[in-house]
Amino acid sequence: MNRSSNSVLVIDGSRIFRNYLSTHLSALGFKVFVCQDLAETKQTLEVRTDFVFVVSCYHLLDAEDGEVIDLLLENNLKVVVLTAKFEQETRQEFLKKGVLDYILKDSLSSVQYVIPFAKRIKNNQFHHALVVDDSAMMRRTICQLLESQYIRTIQACNGEEALQQLTNNPHISLIISDNYMPEMTGLEMIREIRRHSIHDDISILGLSGSDDKTMTAQYLKAGANDFLHKPFNQEELFCRVNQLLNMQEATKELFKLANQDALTGLWNRRYLFDTIGKNVADRCIAMLDIDFFKKVNDNYGHDGGDAALTHISGMLKAFFGDQIVARFGGEEFCIHYRGEFEKFCKQLERMRRCIEADHVEHQGQVIKYTISIGATSMEGTLGEQIKVADMRLYKAKESGRNQLINS
Ligand SMILES: [Mg+2]
Structure with missing residues (x-):
């Protein structure tokens, strides 16, 4: 068994079945290998056995009595058996042998059961x-x-x-x-x-x-x-x-749908106010936004604006991934930071410089932008802290942008 692998194996004599399963399993993010008979399966297993699971037909042209299932189990693989007949005896036999599950293969649609199963196995990890x-x-x-x-x-x-x-x-x-x-x-x-x-x-x-x-x-x-x-x-x-x-x-x-921003995956304003609660000790707040964002939109279109927003979200996650970062709307973001204010400001300054030095590539064009930041560690409600940080952000804009104001 291999948790780090992303590969699954599909063994079936019918090309339609193989293609059908491959398409759906690939769509879930699995790397799919296929075999049509026992001989091919043997060859494949000589090269690799690190499959998350195997979906295999019980009857194959060159192995009519489930020999392939035994081979897979001998290799300690997790097997879902496709079988044309459902008999109490066969079922017991499968489960006793350690087969994960079995599926009655009476039509193409019956195989649809494999997809939620595969999803489950993937998420179970x-x-x-x-x-x-x-x-x-x-x-x-x-x-x-x-x-x-x-x-x-x-x-x-x-x-x-x-x-x-x-x-x-x-x-x-x-x-x-x-x-x-x-x-x-x-x-x-x-x-x-x-x-x-x-x-x-x-x-x-x-x-x-x-x-x-x-x-x-x-x-x-x-x-x-x-x-x-x-x-x-x-x-x-x-x-x-x-x-x-x-x-x-x-x-x-x-x-997530209710509390996250769809474009950037960051939390939204609702999450910050409803879930994070009112009074948290040693909390610092920073409000920041992209300088001249309207120009980015005017020069590169809204796609370009979105690319810049996605870029800054990536930066925020990279620098403050262990904290709470929210998109407040438009090009405005809020960082909810637990820890020392001095450390927080150093990290904000590092991020500001990093963004200044970096650029976004969008449809063959290079977009450059800077950010202004207002930060505070004053005591108070979340709303009061945000208000102070916002005022400092405004001051940063007034003082020429591309800077952090923290007092
Ligand atoms: Mg008991």
Whole structure:
């Protein structure tokens, strides 16, 4: 298994299927390799085996009984099997062998299932799951299943330990938890997690082997997103997990759409005021804009103006990537900086000089521009600080532009 690879392998006797899958998988950003039979697959595997996953037909012209699947599994590859027949026995056999999933290949459209699956696998690489259960065997089983789909895992044997893990690992995006555990139950743990809004993004899947019919409701009321009865089969778990992660990603995407500037990808004014909150200690603010931006637009067209805006956004991300940078509208930007004012000003000055020395290439033309900056570290509300920074920005304009005013 190779997380850094971006390659997938498609094995199918039909050229139409191969082309169809290649086109769609390439569109997702995968580098697609194709083989039409077992012989070609053997050749390919001699050269490379670092595929994120393989989509392979069960029956090939030179291997009618699934020999290719065995070959792929021997090479420790993650395989999605395309099969023309669905039989309970075949299904069990596949899953027992360690196949990721199987798809009934009854028409071209049925293969459309592969695309969301591929998307899921690609995105899973960014997720970390915390698996909480007092049974070590159960933890191991769930972790193995999740890892087979590239989700990284962390374990905890009770609610208390899980809360500790959550503090230590802020990137956890999914929690799968049992209820009955010593020290702290799953329900108690979930209630504690949901008390803090910083954990709102985390999806929680409750598990329980209890016969208690009210368990589902108890979990959901405590703040879990979904619930699964033990024992469960692997497909059931994957369906739930996939659904939770899909939903989580869609919510994030919506948040971005509402709070980010479409052209530059920077935060917008709404985000700064609504999400960053009112009073933050040791906060510095800088307001800056492009000098004579109207001239850039007049001379190079709005495309040229957009190129300059994209360029300055790249600079802002490069110099202040660990801070909050927002496009306020037009050619005006705001940097919300946590730290020492002196350091902040030095960094602003470095960026100003860098922009002055740099240029933007746009449709064969060279665009050069400079920026003016006003900065403050005064105490006050965000609105008050922005007002002061804005006044200093105005002063910078008055004093000849292309400079930083910080007092
Ligand atoms: Mg238990």
